[in-house]
Amino acid sequence: MFDNFVVPNLQPAAPEIFLVVMASAILLIDLFIKDSRRTVTFALSVLTLLGCAVIQFLTWTPDITYTFSNMFVDDQMADVLKLFLYLAVVMVLFYSRAYVVDRSEMNKGEYYVLTLFATLGMMVMISANNFVTVYIGIELLSLSLYAMVAMNRASLAASEAAMKYFVLGALASGLLLYGMSMIYGATGSLEITAIAEVLRNGGANGNLLIFGLIFLIAGMAFKLGVVPFHMWIPDVYHGAPTSVTLLIGSAPKLAAFAIVMRLLVSGLFPLAAEWQNMLIIMAVLSMAIGNLAAIAQTNIKRMLAYSAISHMGFMLLGIVSGVVGSVDPVTGDIIRDARFALNAYSSAMFYVVSYVLMSLGTFGMILLMSRSGFEADTLDDFKGLNQRSPWFAAIMMMLMFSMAGIPFFIGFFAKFTVLMAVIAAGYIWFAIVAVLFSLIGAFYYLRVVKLMYFDAPQDETPIAADADMRLLISANGIAVALFGLFPQVIMTLCAFSLLRSLTP
Amino acid sequence: MSNHLLSLAIWLPIAAGVIVLLTGSDRNAPLARMLALVGALAGFLVTIPLWAAFDPAYVGMQFVEFSNWIPRFDINYHLGVDGISMLFVILNAFVTVIVVIAGWEVIGKKVAQYNAAFLIMSGLMNGIFASLDGVLFYVFFEASLIPMYLIIGVWGGPNRVYAAFKFFLYTLFGSLLFLLALIYLFVHSGTFSILDWHQLSIPLGAQIWIFLAFLIAFAVKVPMWPVHTWLPDAHVEAPTGGSIVLAAIALKLGAYGFIRFSLPIAPDASHQLSGLIIALSLIAVVYIGFVALVQADMKKLVAYSSIAHMGFVTLGFFMFSALGVEGALVQMISHGFVSGAMFFCIGVMYDRVHSRQIADYGGVVNTMPKFAALFMLFSMANAGLPATSGFVGEFMVILGAVKFNFWIAFAAATSLILGAAYSLWMYKRVIFGEVANPHVAELSDINKREFLILGALALCTLWMGLYPQPFTDVMHTSVNELINHVNTPKIQ
Numbered sequence: 004m005f006d007n008f009v010v011p012n013l014q015p016a017a018p019e020i021f022l023v024v025m026a027s028a029i030l031l032i033d034l035f036i037k038d039s040r041r042t043v044t045f046a047l048s049v050l051t052l053l054g055c056a057v058i059q060f061l062t063w064t065p066d067i068t069y070t071f072s073n074m075f076v077d078d079q080m081a082d083v084l085k086l087f088l089y090l091a092v093v094m095v096l097f098y099s100r101a102y103v104v105d106r107s108e109m110n111k112g113e114y115y116v117l118t119l120f121a122t123l124g125m126m127v128m129i130s131a132n133n134f135v136t137v138y139i140g141i142e143l144l145s146l147s148l149y150a151m152v153a154m155n156r157a158s159l160a161a162s163e164a165a166m167k168y169f170v171l172g173a174l175a176s177g178l179l180l181y182g183m184s185m186i187y188g189a190t191g192s193l194e195i196t197a198i199a200e201v202l203r204n205g206g207a208n209g210n211l212l213i214f215g216l217i218f219l220i221a222g223m224a225f226k227l228g229v230v231p232f233h234m235w236i237p238d239v240y241h242g243a244p245t246s247v248t249l250l251i252g253s254a255p256k257l258a259a260f261a262i263v264m265r266l267l268v269s270g271l272f273p274l275a276a277e278w279q280n281m282l283i284i285m286a287v288l289s290m291a292i293g294n295l296a297a298i299a300q301t302n303i304k305r306m307l308a309y310s311a312i313s314h315m316g317f318m319l320l321g322i323v324s325g326v327v328g329s330v331d332p333v334t335g336d337i338i339r340d341a342r343f344a345l346n347a348y349s350s351a352m353f354y355v356v357s358y359v360l361m362s363l364g365t366f367g368m369i370l371l372m373s374r375s376g377f378e379a380d381t382l383d384d385f386k387g388l389n390q391r392s393p394w395f396a397a398i399m400m401m402l403m404f405s406m407a408g409i410p411f412f413i414g415f416f417a418k419f420t421v422l423m424a425v426i427a428a429g430y431i432w433f434a435i436v437a438v439l440f441s442l443i444g445a446f447y448y449l450r451v452v453k454l455m456y457f458d459a460p461q462d463e464t465p466i467a468a469d470a471d472m473r474l475l476i477s478a479n480g481i482a483v484a485l486f487g488l489f490p491q492v493i494m495t496l497c498a499f500s501l502l503r504s505l506t507p
Numbered sequence: 508m509s510n511h512l513l514s515l516a517i518w519l520p521i522a523a524g525v526i527v528l529l530t531g532s533d534r535n536a537p538l539a540r541m542l543a544l545v546g547a548l549a550g551f552l553v554t555i556p557l558w559a560a561f562d563p564a565y566v567g568m569q570f571v572e573f574s575n576w577i578p579r580f581d582i583n584y585h586l587g588v589d590g591i592s593m594l595f596v597i598l599n600a601f602v603t604v605i606v607v608i609a610g611w612e613v614i615g616k617k618v619a620q621y622n623a624a625f626l627i628m629s630g631l632m633n634g635i636f637a638s639l640d641g642v643l644f645y646v647f648f649e650a651s652l653i654p655m656y657l658i659i660g661v662w663g664g665p666n667r668v669y670a671a672f673k674f675f676l677y678t679l680f681g682s683l684l685f686l687l688a689l690i691y692l693f694v695h696s697g698t699f700s701i702l703d704w705h706q707l708s709i710p711l712g713a714q715i716w717i718f719l720a721f722l723i724a725f726a727v728k729v730p731m732w733p734v735h736t737w738l739p740d741a742h743v744e745a746p747t748g749g750s751i752v753l754a755a756i757a758l759k760l761g762a763y764g765f766i767r768f769s770l771p772i773a774p775d776a777s778h779q780l781s782g783l784i785i786a787l788s789l790i791a792v793v794y795i796g797f798v799a800l801v802q803a804d805m806k807k808l809v810a811y812s813s814i815a816h817m818g819f820v821t822l823g824f825f826m827f828s829a830l831g832v833e834g835a836l837v838q839m840i841s842h843g844f845v846s847g848a849m850f851f852c853i854g855v856m857y858d859r860v861h862s863r864q865i866a867d868y869g870g871v872v873n874t875m876p877k878f879a880a881l882f883m884l885f886s887m888a889n890a891g892l893p894a895t896s897g898f899v900g901e902f903m904v905i906l907g908a909v910k911f912n913f914w915i916a917f918a919a920a921t922s923l924i925l926g927a928a929y930s931l932w933m934y935k936r937v938i939f940g941e942v943a944n945p946h947v948a949e950l951s952d953i954n955k956r957e958f959l960i961l962g963a964l965a966l967c968t969l970w971m972g973l974y975p976q977p978f979t980d981v982m983h984t985s986v987n988e989l990i991n992h993v994n995t996p997k998i999q
Contacts, residue, residue: 393531393620404653409679410646419642419686423580426690434690438683445679449656449672457660457668491577498579 015077033112099246164242179222185215240308289316321351387460398480524626543622590985685724728761747854791818796925834903841896869943896971
């Protein structure tokens with residue numbers, strides 16, 4: 004009966020398998036841990052993620068390996084993104100520990116287990132080579148996050164945010180599935196690399212394919228949080244407990260970038276001309292609406308939500324610069340010039356990694372300033388921070404200037420590489436639009452600096468945070484400055500990982 | 508040893524600034540001041556060998572340093588100075604010393620941060636003058652906004668928040684388009700080396716776009732009419748030290764940008780559009796001169812006079828003659844001394860009376876004779892009186908203009924009248940006459956610290972006015988090279 008059964012190669016998925024085993028074990032172990040000793044769960048979770056990183060290193064191979072009947076792929080891009088992902092989630096756990104301990108509703112083992120499952124979801128997304136795998140990854144991530152947003156049951160805002168997130172998220176998943184099914188209808192396959200093969204040979208139904216593409220992009224845009232599918236971002240960022248906002252606002256961006264790369268660049272590359280046009284519109288609108296709406300916010304989490312929208316728009320600019328289409332003067336065919344593809348996609352990846360680093364730091368600062376029963380989530384809470392703690396004010400200032408794209412911080416080079424890709428592709432007008440919107444964006448980042456440095460503090464309470472938190476956030480801030488001085492390290496890592504992964 | 512002079516000139520003040528920051532709260536203010544002074548003096552001392560070991564006959568860059576920074580995009584840490592930029596590095600280091608001393612007693616809160624901001628900015632601005640790589644230049648250019656934003660916003664006057672935002676966003680707007688032009692040049696040449704760009708042959712259409720993108724960035728920074736409106740706000744609100752650095756160094760960055768980027772990279776477009784620049788410059792000289800005349804606030808008056816003087820500088824550049832460019836450069840350095848001194852003088856009075864309104868003064872000479880004498884010298888220099896540095900530059904530019912076109916020279920020469928009118932009229936109202944009010948009657952004359960600063964600046968002003976040759980000698984080769992280059996068409 005099992006004659007045909009072949010044990011799949013488990014090695015490429017070893018970190019995922021380790022994580023799922025450990026997460027289940029932690030779920031069980033936690034049953035025997037009292038609320039007051041939750042640190043054990045925290046430590047186990049951190050160790051699990053570190054273990055994943057170690058396994059990632061040990062199982063590293065320079066080749067692209069497929070497993071589970073080509074549903075799962077392990078390549079350099081996946082390795083690098085996953086390493087960043089573990090780092091990001093470990094930082095999330097450290098940043099949110101004190102916050103969670105102070106709030107009894109959140110101080111449950113589930114908080115950590117759900118974080119791990121969300122991480123697993125992101126890992127699956129990063130390594131997906133099949134529409135079904137993509138979908139499973141997204142759902143695993145989303146369902147974990149829905150529950151985490153709602154964890155603080157007493158909070159009306161959190162429940163509302165969770166509800167909104169869930170309803171809109173379900174809708175987006177529906178759109179995504181619908182698009183996937185149409186593409187399946189057109190190409191006869193769910194496997195991303197096989198779809199690319201079919202498309203290259205020209206054996207697909209055009210109209211159906213385009214319809215499928217539109218729905219697919221709509222679903223993806225929702226997960227990325229770009230206009231016009233951005234409505235949930237401000238509400239969820241604002242309503243969710245800050246520690247959960249930190250998670251939502253950081254690591255999933257890496258996974259979202261990965262699925263864009265898998266679905267559009269690996270899978271639907273022959274349709275680049277079509278999806279690039281859609282992404283251009285979304286990118287420009289995201290930068291416009293994100294930056295303009297952020298100005299009007301008084302809540303810093305909401306402001307950062309709009310800023311996240313604009314940043315994702317900027318990142319998309321890198322992705323749309325990958326392929327340049329021109330009409331052959333002799334034959335009239337469209338020639339696709341993919342010379343710049345590597346630079347373009349690696350600039351987008353560099354942008355995402357930089358953004359995650361900055362976003363972790365910024366939300367980390369909000370957590371650093373909050374204490375039990377007090378959320379430091381309005382802009383006014385940052386007033387006079389320079390008087391209360393010059394060091395943390397300086398860190399926050401570096402993060403803000405980095406987000407605004409001012410050198411010498413990593414955010415500048417992130418914008419710089421994307422602009423290079425955009426101009427190399429000949430889209431000078433998009434570059435001009437992008438910098439004009441970053442100019443508008445600079446205003447609200449400058450306002451945070453203004454509050455911290457120019458204004459008098461509203462409350463003089465010294466910052467009470469544990470040493471590990473202080474240390475980590477300092478390291479985060481210094482990293483933003485240091486990688487701004489030496490951006491080459493991450494830039495090359497991104498380019499190298501994509502060079503060994505891109506197959507178009 | 509001489510190989511790392513420029514790196515030292517950049518990173519020594521920045522390192523000193525970080526050390527000053529570490530002294531922390533105002534309990535350690537005396538220590539912070541001392542360290543800042545040591546840092547500023549050390550920063551100045553390392554620039555002296557730049558002058559001493561400079562070879563005025565050598566064509567090209569000296570004290571060159573080169574190492575890879577971001578090899579992926581061929582971005583390099585490439586430093587070097589020629590006869591033009593070397594002078595500004597020294598001027599900048601000198602002004603930093605002045606500024607640290609100028610804030611010695613006046614700044615009482617957040618002393619460490621204040622001094623650190625100036626030291627860091629000084630290093631960044633040295634970086635701008637010494638960069639030979641487009642991205643390196645840009646990075647210094649934009650990073651220098653951050654300390655100035657904080658200086659205006661933290662230690663500024665009542666309307667400081669508005670002024671700080673206006674300053675930052677205005678300049679950022681210009682520099683973002685400049686960044687796009689840099690990237691465009693890279694995409695078409697494969698390098699970020701400014702010197703390689705000088706040799707690049709670019710079609711006229713592209714040159715004009717590049718020139719315009721550069722123009723927006725540098726015109727805001729100079730500032731040229733009509734994008735000058737941030738300057739009076741920034742000057743009025745900034746503390747005295749901030750005004751000095753803004754006027755003496757920051758305004759030179761835009762003009763320096765024309766020399767390093769616009770003229771050599773897009774020479775044909777420069778010729779094509781020289782009419783536009785000359786027109787804008789003349790408007791700045793004449794119209795802004797009139798605007799300065801009616802100001803009631805002394806700082807605003809000097810701010811507008813700075814715009815008028817910078818109009819002279821851009822005028823000198825775009826006549827494409829060695830005389831005009833050298834005159835403009837002399838004017839830039841002279842303006843560094845004179846406007847810095849003017850702002851310091853106003854600061855001296857403001858510290859005592861807490862007003863910058865001309866109407867609140869009168870008869871100051873009765874209570875502050877030493878001050879009145881020095882202020883007289885600087886007002887005369889501001890007006891362009893012979894034997895002061897203000898005269899040399901203006902005279903050379905006007906001479907160059909006469910050769911170029913008589914009527915342009917005629918319009919430019921009105922600035923000598925206007926400059927005399929607004930400078931000396933202000934001087935008369937503030938210094939002479941009856942003692943206007945009890946505040947003026949209680950004034951005490953300048954102390955040793957203030958005398959030291961004004962005396963040093965007065966010596967520089969007179970030195971440049973009486974014997975400008977050391978300055979023109981070092982820039983001569985570089986300017987001739989530039990003029991030859993600009994007058995050779997690049998279009999194939």
